[in-house]
Amino acid sequence: MIIHQLSVFLENKSGRLTEVLEALGGENIRITALSVADTSEFGILRMIVSDPQKAREVLKSRQFTVNLTEVISIMAPNEAKYYAMVLKVMSDRDISIEYTYAFSVGDKSVIILRCSNTEEAIKALKEHEMELIRASDLYKI
Amino acid sequence: MEIWNRHFECMDREELRKVQGERLRETVERVYFNVPYYRQKMQEANLGPESIRTIDDLHKLPFTTKQDLRDNYPFGLFAVPMSEIVRVHASSGTTGKPTVVGYTRRDIATWSEVMARTLTCAGADRNDFIHIAYGYGLFTGGLGLHYGGEKIGASVIPVSGGNTMRQLQLLVDFGSTVLACTPSYALFIAEAIEEAKINRDDLKLRVGVFGAEPWTENMRREIEDKLRIKAIDIYGLSEVIGPGVASECLVQNGLHVNEDHFYPEIIDPKTLEVLPEGQIGELVFTTITKEGLPLIRYRTRDLTRLNYEKCRCGRTLVRMEKCLGRSDDMLIIRGVNLFPSQVESVLLEMSEIKPHYLLIVDRVNNLDTLELQVEVDEAFFMDKISQLESLRQKIQSNLESALGLGIKVNLVEPKTIERSEGKATRVIDRRKY
Numbered sequence: 163m164i165i166h167q168l169s170v171f172l173e174n175k176s177g178r179l180t181e182v183l184e185a186l187g188g189e190n191i192r193i194t195a196l197s198v199a200d201t202s203e204f205g206i207l208r209m210i211v212s213d214p215q216k217a218r219e220v221l222k223s224r225q226f227t228v229n230l231t232e233v234i235s236i237m238a239p240n241e242a243k244y245y246a247m248v249l250k251v252m253s254d255r256d257i258s259i260e261y262t263y264a265f266s267v268g269d270k271s272v273i274i275l276r277c278s279n280t281e282e283a284i285k286a287l288k289e290h291e292m293e294l295i296r297a298s299d300l301y302k303i
Numbered sequence: 304m305e306i307w308n309r310h311f312e313c314m315d316r317e318e319l320r321k322v323q324g325e326r327l328r329e330t331v332e333r334v335y336f337n338v339p340y341y342r343q344k345m346q347e348a349n350l351g352p353e354s355i356r357t358i359d360d361l362h363k364l365p366f367t368t369k370q371d372l373r374d375n376y377p378f379g380l381f382a383v384p385m386s387e388i389v390r391v392h393a394s395s396g397t398t399g400k401p402t403v404v405g406y407t408r409r410d411i412a413t414w415s416e417v418m419a420r421t422l423t424c425a426g427a428d429r430n431d432f433i434h435i436a437y438g439y440g441l442f443t444g445g446l447g448l449h450y451g452g453e454k455i456g457a458s459v460i461p462v463s464g465g466n467t468m469r470q471l472q473l474l475v476d477f478g479s480t481v482l483a484c485t486p487s488y489a490l491f492i493a494e495a496i497e498e499a500k501i502n503r504d505d506l507k508l509r510v511g512v513f514g515a516e517p518w519t520e521n522m523r524r525e526i527e528d529k530l531r532i533k534a535i536d537i538y539g540l541s542e543v544i545g546p547g548v549a550s551e552c553l554v555q556n557g558l559h560v561n562e563d564h565f566y567p568e569i570i571d572p573k574t575l576e577v578l579p580e581g582q583i584g585e586l587v588f589t590t591i592t593k594e595g596l597p598l599i600r601y602r603t604r605d606l607t608r609l610n611y612e613k614c615r616c617g618r619t620l621v622r623m624e625k626c627l628g629r630s631d632d633m634l635i636i637r638g639v640n641l642f643p644s645q646v647e648s649v650l651l652e653m654s655e656i657k658p659h660y661l662l663i664v665d666r667v668n669n670l671d672t673l674e675l676q677v678e679v680d681e682a683f684f685m686d687k688i689s690q691l692e693s694l695r696q697k698i699q700s701n702l703e704s705a706l707g708l709g710i711k712v713n714l715v716e717p718k719t720i721e722r723s724e725g726k727a728t729r730v731i732d733r734r735k736y
Binding site: 167169171172173178199200201203204206208225226227228229231260261276 | 679681684685686687688691692713714715716717718719
């Protein structure tokens with residue numbers, strides 16, 4: 163149930179994101195989801211890709227600072243109240259959310275969560291019968 | 304702790320000043336009459352040999368620089384006929400001509416004496432095996448250590464540099480107790496020992512005397528941990544004599560300057576005024592016993608400060624702090640003196656980052672600005688903005704408290720800053736005057 167998300171440190175310089183995407187594209191690595199967190203000077207690019215290990219090597223060989231981060235992913239109906247429910251399950255268990263992002267696929271949405279305690283979060287979501295997505299399935303979307 | 308020459312190394316400071324005054328007077332007289340260059344400079348300053356009576360008169364004399372040595376290449380500043388010169392060394396100039404130095408027989412004896420003091424300072428004696436991995440040749444390192452080692456009666460092993468595998472074999476087979484080389488080569492040897500899977504217990508090394516290049520306290524700790532020895536910092540420059548100008552004792556709290564031969568001053572590199580005790584500035588030496596190439600107020604470009612307190616080891620010789628950097632590198636930011644090495648030592652104290660950095664100085668609305676770019680280390684790259692942001696702030700506040708200057712820190716991608724092999728650019732000054 164644990165998803166390996168690719169995190170890349172980026173300076174705020176034009177062309178850097180393009181370089182990342184071209185490098186991955188050149189190796190036929192597909193990107194399922196992408197989000198950028200930024201400050202005025204630097205940013206962190208977070209991606210769900212088809213082959214995280216390979217993507218990491220590709221970017222490392224091009225001198226990028228890369229890490230794999232453990233996240234979880236939930237399939238939910240495409241409605242705000244479900245997103246709210248997921249977050250409430252977390253807060254009820256005192257699990258803090260470091261960041262989250264989501265994208266929709268048809269009438270469903272895929273929520274990505276990075277929590278303070280991944281194991282606990284999986285347990286809590288399962289107890290509430292939330293639909294967790296397996297890594298192999300997510301990489302295929 | 305043994306002291307080689309108790310008479311001079313532990314001399315009462317008032318008495319020492321008298322000795323220094325007498326020796327300075329003799330030196331000035333010799334250069335005035337024997338070196339046209341010095342005579343001309345003194346005449347231009349309306350000075351004669353009689354103007355210099357005591358060590359307090361030294362400040363009247365003009366400075367000498369590396370450029371002056373180059374302008375008088377190769378032997379123009381020698382103060383004796385060439386028939387008196389028994390040895391010549393030269394330092395490789397990265398730019399322009401090499402700097403050439405000459406020694407009389409007495410200079411070689413002086414050099415052996417100060418090197419004997421240096422090795423005794425490090426705890427070495429006649430029972431030691433000294434493995435000398437400094438280069439032999441025109442460079443003063445190898446032969447300087449060599450003569451000092453023989454003077455104290457140790458068994459000297461003149462290995463010179465290079466061929467690390469053979470160095471390791473000799474270290475093991477001969478049971479060397481003292482290692483003499485540059486600090487970076489000491490680290491290289493330490494790593495080669497690990498790689499060759501040599502058991503540390505097969506080595507008898509106890510102490511290392513390292514110099515000829517600047518090194519940090521972190522490097523010292525690394526060498527001491529890896530080689531399990533005491534790492535002693537030694538200082539010298541060929542123009543003054545070579546190694547043996549100053550050396551740490553086993554207290555490892557400053558380097559004792561052999562000031563009965565080499566008189567040190569600290570000056571402000573911009574105003575050229577002599578600075579009061581304890582202030583950081585450029586180190587200047589006047590040789591007061593040398594015959595071949597006496598130097599008057601020679602600007603070393605090295606930055607340090609002096610401490611005149613008596614050392615726990617019993618020596619009264621003034622101590623200089625480990626060199627902080629070169630005065631050529633000094634920046635003045637909003638009136639505050641700043642050396643890139645100060646920034647480096649703050650960064651080295653932080654395990655989360657590598658000391659690859661670039662300082663950018665600029666002037667916005669007539670105010671100096673200082674920005675530091677530092678590379679994020681892959682091992683510590685965190686996926687959370689808040690963590691990176693707090694790392695950035697930690698670097699910033701550590702620097703601000705150490706430097707007393709506001710600084711803007713930016714995290715940059717690894718390998719984007721030029722590496723420090725050779726002469727890396729550490730500072731970009733965009734200010735226009």
